Amino acid sequence: MDWSGVLDVVQRYILNVANLQGMLRLATPVILAGLCALITDRAGILNIAGEGMILFGAWFAVAGSYFFSSSFAGLFAGILTGLVIGGLFALFSLKFRANIIVMGIAINTFANAATIFLTRAVFHVAGSFSDPKLQGFGPINIPGLQSIPILGPLLSGYTFVVYLTWALVILTAVFLYRTPWGLHLRAVGENPQAAETLGINVGRIRFLAVMASGVFAALAGVYLSLAHLNGFVDLMSAGRGFIGMAVNTFGGGAPLGVFLSSLLFGFTDTIGFRLQAERIIPVYFIQMLPYLVTLAALTFFTVRRQRALKAKIATSHAGD
Amino acid sequence: MLPSYILHAQEINYMALAVEMIGIRKEFPGVVANDNVNLSVEQGEIHALVGENGAGKTTLMNILYGLYRAEAGTIKIRGKEVHIHRNSDAITLGIGMVHQSFKLVPSFTVAENITLGAEPRKFIFTDRNAVRKNVQEISERFGLQVDPDTRIRDLPVGVQQRVEILKALYRNADILILDEPTAVLTPQETRDLFGVVRSLVAKGKTVIFITHKFREVMEISNRVTVMRDGKVVATKETRDTNPAELARMMVGREVLLRVDKEKARPQEAVLQIQNLKVLDNRNLQAVRDVSLEVHKGEILGIAGVEGNGQRELVEAIVGLRPAIKGAIQVKGKEITGLSVRDRRETGISCVPEDRYVRGVALGASIEDNLIVGNYFKEPMSKGQVLNLSKIADFARDMVKKFDVRTPGTTIPAFTLSGGNLQKVVLAREISAEPELLIVAQPTRGLDVGSIEFVHRRIVEARDKGAAVLLVSAELEEVMSLSDRISVIYEGRIVGTIDADLATEEGLGLWMAGVTDHHKPDEIPAAGDQLDIDQKEANLV
Ligand SMILES: Nc1ncnc2c1ncn2[C@@H]1O[C@H](COP(=O)(O)OP(=O)(O)O)[C@@H](O)[C@H]1O
Ligand SMILES: [Mg+2]
Numbered sequence: 001m002d003w004s005g006v007l008d009v010v011q012r013y014i015l016n017v018a019n020l021q022g023m024l025r026l027a028t029p030v031i032l033a034g035l036c037a038l039i040t041d042r043a044g045i046l047n048i049a050g051e052g053m054i055l056f057g058a059w060f061a062v063a064g065s066y067f068f069s070s071s072f073a074g075l076f077a078g079i080l081t082g083l084v085i086g087g088l089f090a091l092f093s094l095k096f097r098a099n100i101i102v103m104g105i106a107i108n109t110f111a112n113a114a115t116i117f118l119t120r121a122v123f124h125v126a127g128s129f130s131d132p133k134l135q136g137f138g139p140i141n142i143p144g145l146q147s148i149p150i151l152g153p154l155l156s157g158y159t160f161v162v163y164l165t166w167a168l169v170i171l172t173a174v175f176l177y178r179t180p181w182g183l184h185l186r187a188v189g190e191n192p193q194a195a196e197t198l199g200i201n202v203g204r205i206r207f208l209a210v211m212a213s214g215v216f217a218a219l220a221g222v223y224l225s226l227a228h229l230n231g232f233v234d235l236m237s238a239g240r241g242f243i244g245m246a247v248n249t250f251g252g253g254a255p256l257g258v259f260l261s262s263l264l265f266g267f268t269d270t271i272g273f274r275l276q277a278e279r280i281i282p283v284y285f286i287q288m289l290p291y292l293v294t295l296a297a298l299t300f301f302t303v304r305r306q307r308a309l310k311a312k313i314a315t316s317h318a319g320d
Numbered sequence: 321m322l323p324s325y326i327l328h329a330q331e332i333n334y335m336a337l338a339v340e341m342i343g344i345r346k347e348f349p350g351v352v353a354n355d356n357v358n359l360s361v362e363q364g365e366i367h368a369l370v371g372e373n374g375a376g377k378t379t380l381m382n383i384l385y386g387l388y389r390a391e392a393g394t395i396k397i398r399g400k401e402v403h404i405h406r407n408s409d410a411i412t413l414g415i416g417m418v419h420q421s422f423k424l425v426p427s428f429t430v431a432e433n434i435t436l437g438a439e440p441r442k443f444i445f446t447d448r449n450a451v452r453k454n455v456q457e458i459s460e461r462f463g464l465q466v467d468p469d470t471r472i473r474d475l476p477v478g479v480q481q482r483v484e485i486l487k488a489l490y491r492n493a494d495i496l497i498l499d500e501p502t503a504v505l506t507p508q509e510t511r512d513l514f515g516v517v518r519s520l521v522a523k524g525k526t527v528i529f530i531t532h533k534f535r536e537v538m539e540i541s542n543r544v545t546v547m548r549d550g551k552v553v554a555t556k557e558t559r560d561t562n563p564a565e566l567a568r569m570m571v572g573r574e575v576l577l578r579v580d581k582e583k584a585r586p587q588e589a590v591l592q593i594q595n596l597k598v599l600d601n602r603n604l605q606a607v608r609d610v611s612l613e614v615h616k617g618e619i620l621g622i623a624g625v626e627g628n629g630q631r632e633l634v635e636a637i638v639g640l641r642p643a644i645k646g647a648i649q650v651k652g653k654e655i656t657g658l659s660v661r662d663r664r665e666t667g668i669s670c671v672p673e674d675r676y677v678r679g680v681a682l683g684a685s686i687e688d689n690l691i692v693g694n695y696f697k698e699p700m701s702k703g704q705v706l707n708l709s710k711i712a713d714f715a716r717d718m719v720k721k722f723d724v725r726t727p728g729t730t731i732p733a734f735t736l737s738g739g740n741l742q743k744v745v746l747a748r749e750i751s752a753e754p755e756l757l758i759v760a761q762p763t764r765g766l767d768v769g770s771i772e773f774v775h776r777r778i779v780e781a782r783d784k785g786a787a788v789l790l791v792s793a794e795l796e797e798v799m800s801l802s803d804r805i806s807v808i809y810e811g812r813i814v815g816t817i818d819a820d821l822a823t824e825e826g827l828g829l830w831m832a833g834v835t836d837h838h839k840p841d842e843i844p845a846a847g848d849q850l851d852i853d854q855k856e857a858n859l860v
Contacts, residue, residue: 178445187425187436194423197387198437198487199408 013278017153019270025158027259027266028165029054029228032220033244034251034258035172036213041248042176043209044189048104049089050217051241052111056081057221059115062134062232063122071135071226075161078222079215086214090207108241116234130231137161137227159227161219168216173255185209217241239291246294250301261297268293337399338363338495338526339384344393346379350727353379354390355550361495363398366517366527368537368558371547372570372767374725374737377530378420380547381497385417386410397495416488417497422480424472431455431468434487458490463519478509485516496520497528502536503765514540532767534563546570571769581779584803586615590787591637591756596646598632606632608811610646614756619778619788621802621819625831626793629811631673634760634791638670639663640678650756664693667755671745671762673791675738679745682734686726687715689733690748722747723773739770746774750781757781760791775801795827809833 033050040047057078064070064077089107093100116126123129137159146156176182187195188205196202220240225232243265251257272286339361346354353376361367369377382388384395386407395402397413404410410417424433431451432439440450455468464482472480481501488496498517502510517527517540529541537544538558545555546569553569568574591614600606606629614620624630635641637648639660648656650666658666672678680689691700691711699710715729722743726736733741742762749757759778763771778801782788792798798805799822806816807830815830829835 180439180441180446183428183432183436183439183446187428190427191423191425194425194433195437197385197407197417197419197423199406199411200437 013274014271020154022270023263023266026269027262028162029220029223029240030243030262030265031165031259032216033240034247034262036216037245037248038258039209040213041253042189043185043206045206047213049107050244051237052108053085053214053217054221054237054241055111055115056085057218058225058236059232061222062225065135065226066133069135071137074226075222078218082214082218083211086211090210094206128233134230136230161223161227169255169259265290336362340396342394345391352550357552359545361528363526365542366521366529366540368541368544369528369530370537372769373739375547376550377547378499385415411491414492414494416493418484420499422484426473429469429471430466430483433472433483434490462489477504495526499530534566548572567768579775579800584618586618588616589613590616590651592649594647597644598636598641600632606811610813614787614789616785616787618803619782619790619801621798621805622791622808623795623798623805623827624808628808630791634758669749669752669754670758671749673760675742675745680733683732686729686733686744687711689744690715690718693748693752718747739766746777754786757786758789807831
């Protein structure tokens with residue numbers, strides 16, 4: 001058998017630097033959506049509103065960038081939106097005790113409709129909006145690093161939001177495991193009564209966690225509209241809010257775990273794009289790929305865990 | 321103007337009171353949990369607070385600890401009137417509380433749990449060295465050994481409780497409230513706890529000790545306050561009272577502290593178990609080789625220290641856990657292959673040991689909980705349709721017969737106290753008129769009044785012709801209820817004896833695994849020995 005052909009295909013479609021770069025780029029909004037899910041999950045809140053928060057963040061980032069002709073104005077508009085939507089979500093679900101799932105669905109459906117409406121009302125177009133006045137984020141080349149082979153292109157040349165996301169992964173980990181507030185947040189998530197009897201303000205911590213989740217999700221939106229595409233497309237969040245919940249579970253609720261499982265998603269997404277360009281496999285199948293892989297990976301790890309358990313049973317029997 | 325010596329006397333009196341609660345009132349929807357309650361606790365004493373479930377003890381202490389606000393009344397701490405609006409006010413006043421259900425974070429370490437909410441900081445970070453050092457220091461100062469780096473979920477209950485006490489001490493608690501601390505402990509752990517409590521008092525702390533058990537009141541307390549139905553019945557010097565009087569004050573009538581029953585008239589075997597083997601959750605053999613028989617009209621008691629396979633044995637009989645080997649027959653019919661419902665249909669009823677998890681659905685109504693075993697049969701339903709009025713009648717009837725104290729039958733089960741909840745379970749299981757009634761730890765956490773009631777019902781079921789399998793970690797209970805007693809140790813029945821011939825010492829030896837007629841092949845293998853050592857290590 002001639003392996004060189006296979007190797008060639010592997011290198012061309014799967015394992016090459018361009019694909020790894022694509023992986024890191026496409027993983028970025030998923031990482032942010034994952035952090036959105038993580039921060040609320042660790043505080044003991046089931047937040048399914050990530051999807052809607054991403055859409056709002058994306059839309060207002062475009063608006064900020066368009067009207068102030070600055071990508072950073074877009075970024076701040078996005079963050080502000082995240083704080084406002086997160087705050088409203090927290091206010092209704094935590095303070096006024098509206099059912100949190102219903103509230104989440106409400107935000108998601110409202111975001112779909114509201115952003116479509118706003119695009120028409122403000123920009124007078126339907127479906128998608130892009131404009132030369134819109135300032136997106138350009139690649140940042142890190143001098144020195146850039147010229148190192150492989151590592152250079154892997155670490156250099158991304159947009160500001162990508163680097164910000166990496167920093168946020170580290171900061172979230174430090175926050176969770178090294179600061180008193182992170183400890184309090186985890187205590188609130190695991191045993192709110194324990195936290196409460198020690199004088200920790202459970203309500204406040206949860207409120208802040210939901211606001212933080214709004215910021216993470218909005219940043220995912222900012223990435224999509226100002227770094228990935230340069231403009232707003234209806235429903236551009238494309239399920240990433242929910243994928244974020246999956247990578248959070250998959251990553252064991254840890255920031256590094258979220259980062260790594262998002263890479264898996266980013267990688268299949270990238271390969272999907274490559275294959276799409278080649279027109280060998282139907283587009284719809286390719287678009288399913290990232291979701292299929294996520295499912296397959298979840299199944300694989302569950303099965304493996306059960307196998308390990310069974311193996312343990314077998315050894316414990318041997319002792320009798 | 322009072323003469324000066326009286327003033328002086330009053331001052332001393334004030335100084336000597338650590339806690340004074342006057343005219344406390346607290347209502348919950350439908351119940352007055354505390355009604356004009358007065359409690360005074362002297363500095364440096366161990367003050368026992370006793371009362372039936374639902375008497376209002378926990379409520380009163382939650383008010384003192386700032387978790388509830390009283391509607392009326394005043395609180396004085398060390399003679400000064402205080403306003404405790406929230407939990408942190410109480411902590412600042414030097415009040416600490418160990419709750420009935422622990423408030424620990426399972427995935428956190430011992431040190432993290434103790435310092436949570438008051439952790440030493442360095443810049444914006446947790447100072448993890450200081451956390452560990454502080455915990456070590458406080459654990460040494462009070463002689464409460466803990467390993468700061470172990471995670472809570474890996475610790476036995478007794479040690480978790482120690483962590484709870486340290487948590488209070490770390491916040492400089494002077495007045496320590498222990499809410500039913502012994503309910504979850506083994507006798508050995510209880511003894512350790514008493515040692516700890518005494519040494520704390522020797523170091524100048526004041527302890528309020530809530531319990532149901534008179535033996536503990538008599539052993540550990542200086543004074544005792546009895547509550548009933550939200551009111552204080554009396555406060556007494558412990559040496560001036562006795563268990564019978566305490567029981568009477570608690571329940572409001574004479575209570576039989578022992579079970580009154582006729583001699584059993586056992587007939588044919590109902591339950592026959594041969595060479596049963598069952599695994600526990602960690603997939604280790606919990607039941608190693610059990611054979612036993614229970615006859616119609618008798619109570620077979622299984623005594624033993626908890627964790628020797630009792631739970632797995634019961635779960636295997638009722639069908640919640642597979643038997644990996646052996647046979648279980650009910651009235652001569654093999655049931656190991658049957659589903660839980662099919663087993664119930666052959667006449668098995670079970671009062672499970674964890675009534676909150678297995679016994680009832682906490683969110684469902686009392687009605688629903690009473691009919692989960694027979695809702696699919698006439699007269700509760702016809703075809704696929706429930707007969708709601710029949711169900712309501714049945715529930716009302718059960719609530720009355722079994723003396724469940726509740727404002728209605730449609731309210732959720734979680735609103736009931738432990739004793740009343742157990743009566744609901746008992747009503748459901750006994751009203752099915754079982755051939756085989758299994759009762760596991762039937763009176764755990766219950767007050768004397770309820771215990772007496774539950775015991776009477778179990779004996780009644782026997783007299784009506786049920787074969788009863790009783791599993792209990794309370795030796796007293798097994799001895800007073802059973803007709804025959806088997807002792808389980810490390811998943812094996814080490815001995816069976818007529819209840820009339822059994823002595824506490826003899827059973828105690830069996831429970832510790834000591835049998836006088838060891839055959840060579842019954843001597844524990846090396847692996848087993850290791851198990852025991854580890855268990856002991858855990859207790860330390
Ligand atoms: N949070 C609550 N909401 C409603 N009722 C309660 C609550 N806590 C206690 N109760 C009721 O108040 C009464 C006293 O309960 P509690 O203080 O827990 O008794 P004890 O600790 O003596 O067993 C009971 O009738 C109980 O059902
Ligand atoms: Mg209580």
